[in-house]
Amino acid sequence: MVIDRETGQTPPTAAERMDAHDRRMGVEPSRPATRVVVEPAAIVETAPAPERDPPRLPNDRMAAAVAAMNNNKKRPWTDGAKPRSTVTPPQPARIPQRPAPQTGRAIAHKTIVTGKWWDAKGPRTIELGAKGQQVLSSGFVTLFFVALIVAIVALFVEPLLLFAGAFVLFRFGGTILGPIGASLIDKALAEQG
Numbered sequence: 001m002v003i004d005r006e007t008g009q010t011p012p013t014a015a016e017r018m019d020a021h022d023r024r025m026g027v028e029p030s031r032p033a034t035r036v037v038v039e040p041a042a043i044v045e046t047a048p049a050p051e052r053d054p055p056r057l058p059n060d061r062m063a064a065a066v067a068a069m070n071n072n073k074k075r076p077w078t079d080g081a082k083p084r085s086t087v088t089p090p091q092p093a094r095i096p097q098r099p100a101p102q103t104g105r106a107i108a109h110k111t112i113v114t115g116k117w118w119d120a121k122g123p124r125t126i127e128l129g130a131k132g133q134q135v136l137s138s139g140f141v142t143l144f145f146v147a148l149i150v151a152i153v154a155l156f157v158e159p160l161l162l163f164a165g166a167f168v169l170f171r172f173g174g175t176i177l178g179p180i181g182a183s184l185i186d187k188a189l190a191e192q193g
Contacts, residue, residue: 112136119185120178128188136188143180 004011012020110133114122128136154162169176 114181114185116178117174118177118181120182121185122178122182126185126189129191131191132188135191136184139184139187143184 002011003009109127109129111125111127113125116122151162151165154165
C-alpha cells in the first residue's frame with residue numbers, strides 16, 4: 001500500500017487520476033445510464049389464463065398437406081427436377097485434342113533425358129520404372145541436402161569459403177557433378193522394377 005508522506009493519505013489510483021485529467025480537458029465520461037430501481041409493487045393475484053381447446057386429431061387429408069408442405073420447405077430445389085438416382089453422373093472435363101490419361105502399367109514408366117553437366121555419360125534418354133524413379137529421386141534429394149548442409153557450415157565457418165565453393169561449382173560443376181549423377185542414374189537403371 002502506498003501512502004503519501006506529505007498528506008498522510010493514499011494517493012489516487014491511475015483511474016482516478018485519468019478521470020481528473022479528462023475532466024480538466026473537457027472530456028465527458030461515457031458511462032452507462034443509471035438504472036432506476038422500481039420497488040416491486042404488491043403482488044396482485046390475477047385470474048388464471050383461460051385454457052385452450054385441446055388439439056384436434058389430424059385427419060389423413062390434413063396430414064398429407066402438412067407432409068407435402070414440409071417436403072417443399074426442406075428441399076425447394078426439387079421443383080419438378082428428376083430424382084437423383086436417374087441423373088447421370090458428371091463426366092470429367094476433357095480437351096478433345098488431348099489423349100485420355102493412361103492408367104495401369106503404362107503410367108509407371110517415365111522417360112528422362114539427361115544433361116551433360118549432371119550426367120558424365122549423357123546426354124542419354126532413359127526409361128525408368130517406379131523403383132528406378134524412387135532410387136533416382138532419393139539419390140538427388142540426398143545430394144541436395146548434403147550440398148545444403150555443406151553450404152550452411154561454410155557460411156558459418158567462413159563465408160568466403162562459400163563463395164569459393166560456388167565459384168568452383170560453376171567453373172568445374174560438370175566434371176564434379178557428372179560422375180556423381182552418372183552413378184546415380186546407373187543405380188536407378190539397375191533398379192528397373
